[in-house]
Amino acid sequence: MTSTVTRMPGAGAAPAMPAIPAKVDARTWIAVAAGMLGAFMAVLDIQITNASLRDILGTLSATQEEGSWISTAYLCAEIVVIPLTALFVRTFGMRFYMVGTTALFLLFSTLCGFAWNLQSMIIFRMMQGFTGGALIPMAMTLVMAKLPPAKRATGLAIFGLTATLAPSMGPTLGGYLSELYGWPSIFYINWAPGVLLIAGIMWGLDKDKVNLKELLHADWIGIAFMAVGLASLTIMLEEGNSKDWFESDFIRTFAALALLGILGWVVTSVAEEHPFVNLRLYGQRNFLVATVLSAVIGMGLYGSSFLLPLFLGQIAGYSPMQIGEVIMWAGLPQLFVMPFAARLSTKIDNRILCCFGLFMFGWSCILNSHMDASTGYDQLLWTQVIRSIGQPFVMLTLSNFAMQGIAPKDMPSASSLFNMTRNLGGSIGIALLATQLTNREHFHSAMLGESVSMLSGTTQERIDALTASFMSKGFDPVTAGNKAIAAVDMIVRRESYVMAYNDGFFIVGCILLGCIAVMWFADKVKSPSGPSAGGGAH
Incomplete structure (x- = not known):
């Protein structure tokens, strides 16, 4: 495995890390x-507002x-x-930085609950994202810096688990809290894990x-x-x-800014001797493959978490709590699958495990591409379970590939x-699926509209039956006829959306299955299993 370019100590260079003891004490765990609690909390807050957005907008x-x-x-x-977390860790040390950024995250979470208008909510959410976002990479850094191989x-x-469980639990927790205690509670709930995080880091890490x-x-x-570059790209994708x-x-302005910023x-x-984050890592094959697939998994994770709640709310008429x-x-189910995946990762080529996870994840999306207007909890239960079996194998093995051979x-x-x-x-x-949903709904609506013609005998029979039904409820013939036509139009629109949601899941499923081939561009890797294990490549 090609190692990263070594750098001489100096300004911008990370301090050498002390040797990690083979035995892990309670403080380190x-x-x-x-750190895991912090990552879970930060990822959760990406999704948690979605279920309560209607109530938030009404209040504001x-x-x-x-x-x-x-x-x-928040996302920007x-x-x-x-x-920037690599730079901040070098500057403030892990302990001080994690405690400080968590304290600020809790402050801005509280202010979100007290927001008095839309502008204040947007500012507080932005600051919440800036302080909470650092907790995601810090959790992974803690694993690599404090645990032996x-x-x-x-x-x-x-x-x-934090990366895959949080997007699934966000709508669930948000729906429950909003319905039971009101939407501000989705921000106040951060205090429970936040205080535990600060206490754990204060006790578990030495001062830097x-x-x-x-x-x-x-x-x-x-x-x-x-x-x-990154902020403009996110704005372009979210608002496009x-x-x-x-x-x-x-959109054209922000696309130009994104291109200019990222190229710059x-x-x-490349020109800087000590960059704030080492982009040269993309020159390592395993890291490149892992990050490319991480982006695809991000599409699958957040894409499926975007499509399914929309379908259940719009087509099935589910409440946030039911969703x-x-x-x-x-x-x-990932809570039970992940320990099994971790054990297997020490014994089996991680490429095989990742392919299995991609297959299960992709298969679940393909199964979701056969929904109809009556699809609900019972029909979706097993596709969700299949997805939950596959995701841990993908996330664990991609993390192994990404960190393999990293200095x-x-x-x-x-x-x-x-x-x-991944983010x-x-x-x-989400941007591609939102656009696809709009375009495919228009396409299917036009195609169904050609079939459901007023000149069609079947359509006319349906309208006549509906007209008679409305007349039996006391409507005059003209009003009943208009209501019947509107009802048929509503059915066409509903079926068009169902077909568009199915198309979205089919696209996600095909992309995930197609990534199985990409996985084999990486080198063979197994997780170290013994106390004296080294790099983990075989």
């Missing part, structure tokens, strides 16, 4: 568990289009801070030396390019469908880039 007197910025602001800030499979297995000189010597031009994509000057980031990173009861079956000083960079790519993949997936 508590610190790792606290905002439209649906204006309300989309509540999620966009989160995607910007993730690549033989224990990392367990740590990465738990980390994988603060090195503020890192900020003075940081590549601020590259950071500015990165922030502009509602603004008709490149027909809008707004890459150029300055949560369906979605949770994509998460709960200790580059582990924060690797964790940042790996998690950034970007989620944004891309």
Whole structure:
């Protein structure tokens, strides 16, 4: 395995990490568990507002289009801070940075619950994303920096749960809390895991030396390019469908800014001797394959979590709480599958395990592409369980591939880039699926409209039957006829949407199954299994 480019100590270079003892004490496990709690909390907050968005918008007197910025602001800030965590860890140390950013996350979560108008909510959500986003890569960094190789499979297995369980549990928890206690409770609930996280990190990690000189010597031009590029790309993806994509000057402007920013980031990173995050890691084959597939998994995770609640709400008429009861079956079984996957990862080529996970995940999406208007909890239960079986195998093995052969000083960079790519993949997936849903609904509506013609005998019989039914309820013939035509039109629209949702799941399923071939471009990897295990490649 090709190792990363070594750098001489100096400004911007990570300090050498101390040797990790083979035996892990309770303090270290508590610190790792606290880090996992933080990652779970941060990912959960991406999705948790979706179930309560209607109530939030009603309180803040905002439209649906204006309300989309509540999620966009969080995602923009989160995607910007993730690549910066490597720099902040070098500057403040793990302990101080995690405690500080968690405390600020709790502050801004509370302020979200007290938001008095849309503008204040967007600002607080943006700050919540900037402080909480760092917790995602930090959890993975803790596993790699504090656990010996033989224990990392367990740590990465738990980390994988945070990435796959949280998107499934977000709508569930949000729906329950909003219905029982009101929408502000979805923000206040962060205090429970947040306080535990701070306590765990304070007890589990030793104090690190603060090195503020890192900020003075940081590549601020590259950071500015990165922030502009990633934030603009996220805004373009989140707002593109509602603004008709490149027909809008707004979208064209942000697309240009995204291109300029990302290109500028890459150029300055290559030219800089000590970049704030090491993009050269993409030159390693395993890391490149893992991050590409991580983006695809992000599309699948967030895409399926986007499509299914919409289908259940729009077609089946489910309440947020009922939607949560369906979605949770994509998460709960993972608690039992993940330990099994971690054990297998030490014995079996991880490429095989990842392919199995991709197959199960993709198969579940293909099964979801055969829904009809009567599909509900009973029909969706097993597809959710199949998905929950596959996802842990994918997330655990991709983490293994991404961190394989990474030098200790580059582990924060690797964790940042790996998690950034997954979140970007989620944004891309949701944007593409939202556009596909709109376009395919128009397509199917036009196709069905040709079949359901007023000149068709079958259609006319249906309209006559509905007209008679409305007349029996006291409507005059003209009103009853109009209501019958409207009812037929509503059925056509409903079936068009059902077919569009099916198309979306079919596309996601095909992409996931197609990635099985991509997996074999990576080298063979197994998780270390013994106390003296080294790199894990075989």
